[in-house]
Amino acid sequence: MTAKKSGGLAGVTAGKTALCTVGKEGAGLTYRGYDIYDLADNASFEEVAYLLLYGKLPTRAELDKYIAKLKKLRSLPDELKQVLEMIPADAHPMDVQRTGVSFLGNLEPEGDFSHQQDTADRLLACLPSMLLYWHRFHTDGTRIDTATDDDSVSGHFLHMLHDKPPSELHRKCLDTTLILYAEHEFNASTFAGRVITGTLSDMHSAVTGAIGALRGPLHGGANEAAMELIQRFSTPAEAAEGVLGMLERKDLIMGFGHRVYTTSDPRNSVNKKMSKMLAEEKGDLTLYEISEAVEKVMWDEKKLFANADFFAASVYHFMGIPTYLFTPIFVCSRITGWAAHIMEQRSDNKLIRPAADYVGPGLQKFIAIDER
Ligand code: COA
Secondary structure (H helix, E strand, O other): OOOOOOHHHOOOOOOOOOOEEEEEOOEEEEEOOEEHHHHHHHOOHHHHHHHHHHOOOOOHHHHHHHHHHHHHOOOOOHHHHHHHHHOOOOOOHHHHHHHHHHHHHHHOOOOOOOOHHHHHHHHHHHHHHHHHHHHHHHHHOOOOOOOOOOOOHHHHHHHHHHOOOOOHHHHHHHHHHHHHHOOOOOOHHHHHHHHHHHOOOOHHHHHHHHHHHHOOOOOOOHHHHHHHHHHOOOOHHHHHHHHHHHHHOOOOOOOEOOOOOOOOOHHHHHHHHHHHHHHHHHOOOHHHHHHHHHHHHHHHHHOOOEOHHHHHHHHHHHOOOOHHHHHHHHHHHHHHHHHHHHHHHHHOOOOOOOOOOOOOOOOOOOOOHHHO
């Protein structure tokens, strides 16, 4: 395979997974064989997390036990709270999560990996805690108790953010986006995590690296960039004209396009429906209609479709979530996919070390420093 053909490793099969299919004929997106639409309509995020991390859908008793376990793991060690307080208020929250996970790896090192499921559950339970502890400390000076009594990750997140339990509609919508974001095969951050795992490194290191990869606007950061885009416009007509101008200037429109999907992203229709529902609840459809106008121009002009990030942006916005917390929500969900891939990589490990086509100069004669 030459470098040209495999630019960005597009189309290259880089390993095996039993976790997920993306864009396979007849099934847009599946987790361990379950269609994403079935999961989004009928399961909770905790059921999906269990499916990914433990290999099967839980029974009612197993789910109850799992929820109780996650609730117990929400508290943060004092040393981590001190570190979170020291991170500047204007830091990007993705950097907060990256540092938080890395620091937790010092306090609770994984050791010999024999408790890897517990490490995964701990990260799943406490990623929202570290994010919102930092956020609340720096926005309203409150040292929140992260051990709330909410049963779900979505309820826990919104409760800590708004200082009160959320409405069932908002909780359910956040829960659904967590299901949609949970897993996506060998995407950039997951692959980064698998590369780190392939060296037999620990889960905290792999997740820290994965957060770094997800941070970029070509990957998870697109949901924040999409929000900034739609907020620039005050009417659908203005949005259509603005995006046409951007396309003429060859600007990238964030929240559109995908490396694997070619005609649509199956997660988009679910997010779009929720975005409309929440706009109606608010009694103001402007932002939703602006989003639709952008979507139409992108399809008409470029045959590019909205990906999972585009309508997720307005879903979060309508729930009163600040834009800079959008990509960190992705982390709170994707930790399930990352950890499942880390465990899968370990179960049949091989160091990941590809080759490169050399394009540099031929063999050169070395000239001593004072003679150059
Ligand atoms: N806006 C405008 N043009 C886009 C575009 C977008 N969002 N996405 C792709 N294109 C164009 C490219 O400019 C390129 O045009 P060209 O052939 O004239 O050069 C063509 O479509 C192919 O895109 P390419 O960048 O080669 O595809 P890729 O597989 O490398 O990239 C993404 C995939 C996701 C990185 C890319 O679509 C993108 O940057 N999207 C915006 C960021 C985003 O939403 N990321 C979240 C992904 S879930």
